[in-house]
Amino acid sequence: MTLTGAGVSPGAGHGPAYILTASVPEPPEDSAHTGDADAEKERALAALRQVAGELEARAARLDRPDDHASGGAGREGANILRAQALMATDPGLAVGVEALVDEGVAAPRAVFSAFAKYRDVLAGAGGYLAERVADLDDVRDRAIAVLTGHPLPGVPAEPAPPAEPGGAPRPYVLVARDLAPADTALLSRDVVAAFVTERGGPTSHTAILARAMGVPAVVGCAGATAIPPGTTVLVDGSSGEVRPDPPAEELARVAGVEGARRAALARAGESGATRDGHPVPLLANIGGPQDLDAALRHGAEGVGLYRTEFLFLGRRHAPAAEEQERAYRAALAAFPGRTVVVRALDAGADKPLAFLPPPGAEPNPALGERGLRLLRRFEDVLDAQLGALARAAASETAELQVMAPMVATAEEAAWFARACRARGLARAGVMVEVPAAALRAASLAAEVDFLSIGTNDLAQYAFAADRELGTLGDLQDPWQPALLDLVRLAAAGASETARPCGVCGEAAADPALACVLVGLGVTSLSMAAAALPAVRAGLGEHTLEQCREAAEAARSAAGPGEARAAARACLPALDRLGL
Amino acid sequence: MPERKVTVVADVGLHARPAATFVRAAAKAPMDVWIAKPGRDPVNAKSILQILALDVQQDEMVVIKAEGDGAEAVLDELASIAGSP
Structure with missing residues (x-):
């Protein structure tokens, strides 16, 4: 089956x-132990020590540089796990567990209730502390799983x-x-x-x-x-x-295809291009200097999306100009003579920054003051960032391009271009994430030097489907023909005004969809670095004409599944290579 | 009881990594160690959960106390951790 x-x-x-397993069940409220309180206490504390040991061991694995996707995420992950290990062996928690066992409560319930006390304090404090509740629950569930023999989550x-x-x-x-x-x-x-x-x-x-x-x-x-x-x-x-x-x-057949896939990845050339030589620069999405190694290793031809807000998440104050300059210069220095596209701080909605607060409570943050809307409210923060970018670029040969997030109108595009020019930044662009921007792409493009389509947000806003909600996954499918229509409109608008139009959403990371995007008129693709070899191989096996046919077939389809099948039928090498 | 007053300068306050570093160092001390916001009840400096609940923000002052052999050295180390960016 x-x-x-x-x-x-x-x-x-x-x-x-x-x-x-999804979750560890709550131990029954009335569960009592059989009488030996000291043994029961030791059982509870041993379980907590075991959990701490396991968390420490995982943190140690994260410190090994090649063991994970990105050095930054790795260190961040290790910090989270070490803090969780400290929670498991917390002396105050142990006192609470022992007191409950002395009252006759069985070890699993004692652990549950002792955690509940801290859980309530953290949850009640709100904000950052309330977010730690998930960490605490994870530790609690692991300890209860050890005690009850329930399969361990994780x-x-x-x-x-x-x-x-x-x-x-x-x-x-x-x-x-x-x-x-x-x-x-x-x-x-x-x-x-x-x-x-x-x-x-x-x-x-x-x-x-x-x-x-x-x-x-x-x-x-x-x-x-x-x-x-x-x-x-x-x-x-x-x-x-x-x-x-x-x-x-079947396993043998798959192994054969997988071998062909790896061979295709290995022989893909250095520059992205269709089989008939139409160049399509393949760039990397990065969140900070820690992602540059992976970008270079996978053959990125530059950076297509530098998400600068990730440098500053969790900060209380705007970062100093020198610190920003260093982080930007690192990316420019990694790609001498190439393109580096930096996105101005994209705060708000799911990425709040303490120093860029929205002006009031927002019932729908995704539709609120975020991206450029927020930067216009905090002009000094934007100006400081643009200044740091200009200084970083002055001493490097990479071509710096700066783009604004969450732009809806030509007026907003013109405003951002003026802010960039005032700082001496030669190339300013805007992201196309709002359907209004895609529909009027030519008028936006006329105000700036390039467009870059963010497919994730464009799907969210086109389908009125929150990208954080997994249950709406079908509507966020980048193969939705309506989304492809919007990409086509944006690319056509840019082309009308002779401006390049890239895609920097996750859609570009799918080898089939990458070909379709090129067929729709997109001029460069930016993605997670690990996806670059497969996209480069897939593109190199097909002509521009085949990409256009695949795009036309996908747009003619009724739904995302049909669009994908129709496009792949026009791109025969993908199946052969297991891409 | 010997004590140190120190202003927390880390962006995240005494949370996340600074809190973990602080608790790890305090846990090594042979004696009890306490931490408080000025004028408030102290909490166990070896308890990450109590320190998180204390909710010390950037630029806030804390008082760290310990008594016994080696207390001065312990306090110096903890004050330097709490005062590090």
């Missing part, structure tokens, strides 16, 4: 299923042992309802052969992280957690098929 979901990270993987630390003596360890197929980023950030390809989740859409954390790691993934796959643990599962991250107990010849 084959299950089907959305393939969101290409390639095929197989291995024994590792089913992540991802495997090691691959499965070899199937036969002397064989190789077998990475798991990780199956879950949904995956927390704190869990997935820890994983490496040695441990996980593929991800399968029941929830989530193409822009979910699982999808983004899987692409960054180069691990095949299928999301939105109903019924996946019913697969018995340990069953061999074959996952096709391109077609979205998930097959338990595949026949041996």
Whole structure:
């Protein structure tokens, strides 16, 4: 029986299923221990110590530089886990647990109730502290799982042992309802052969992280957690098929395709281009200097999206000019003579910055003062950032381009271009994330030097579907023909005014969709660095004409599934190469 | 009881990594160690949960107290951690 979901990270993987249990049940309120209070206390404290030890061990793995997708996320993850380990062995918590056991409460319930006291304090404080409640719950559930023998929540630390003596360890197929980023950030390809989740859409954390790691993934796959643990599962991250107990010849066929795929990746040339030589610069999305190594390693021809707000999340004050200048110069210095596109601070909605507060409560933050709207309110912050960018660019040979997020009108585009020019920045652009901007792309493009389409937000606003909601994943599917229509409009508008128009959303990371975007008139593609080789290989196997046919076929389709199938039928080399 | 007054300068206040570093160092001390906001009840400096709940923000002052052999050295170390960016 084959299950089907959305393939969101290409390639095929197989291995024994590792089913992540959804939650640890709350121990019954009236559970009492059998009488030996000292033994029961020791049992509870030993469980907490065991959890702390496991969290510390995982943090230590994150410190190894090649063990995760990005050095920054790795260190960040290690910090979170070490703080959680300290929570598990907290002396105040231990006192609480012991007091409850003395009253006759069984160890699992004592742990639950002792945590509840701190949980309430943190939740009541709101803001940053309330966000720590999830960390606390995770520690609590791990300890209760140890005590009750309930399967431990959390991802495997090691691959499965070899199937036969002397064989190789077998990475798991990780199956879950949904995956927390704190869990997935820890994983490496040695441990996980593929991800399968029941929830989530193409822009979910699982999808983004899987692409960054180069691990095949299928999301939105109903019924996946019913697969018995340990069953061999074959996952096709391109077609979205998930097959338990595949026949041996099917595994062999997939291995053959996977070999062809790896060979195609290895021989792809240095510069992005179609088979008939139409150049399409392939660029990397970065969140800070820590992502530059991966960008260079995967052959990025420059940076297509520098998300500067990630440098400053969690800051109370705007960062000093020198600190900004350093972070920008690092990216420019990594790509001498190439293009580096920096996005001005994109704060608000799901990425709040303390020093750029919205003017009041917003019932719909995604429709509120975010992006350029907020920067116009805090002109000094924007001006300081543009100044730091100009100084960083002065001593480097890379071509700096600066773009504004969340632009809706030509007036806004003109305002941002003036702000850039005032700082001596030669090339200013705007992102196309709002349908209004796509519809009037020519008038926006006339005010600036380039456009860059952010497909994730464009889908969110075109379909009125919150990108944070996994249940609306179908509407955020970048293969939705209406979204492709908007991309076509934006690219055509830019072309009318002889301006380049790139795509810097996750859509560019899908080798088939990348060809379609080029066929729609997009002039450059920017994506997570790990996706670059597959996109470069897929593009290099097809002519510009084939890309245009695929784009036309996709736009003529009724829905996203049909669009994808129709486009792939026009791009025959993708299946052959397992892309 | 010997004490140190120190202003927390880290952007995140005494949370996240600074809090973890602080608690880890305090936990090594052989004696009890206390931390408080001025004029308020002290909490156990070896407890990450109590320190988080204290909610010390950037630019706020804290008082750290400990007594016994080596207390001065312990306080010096903790004050320097709390006062680091």
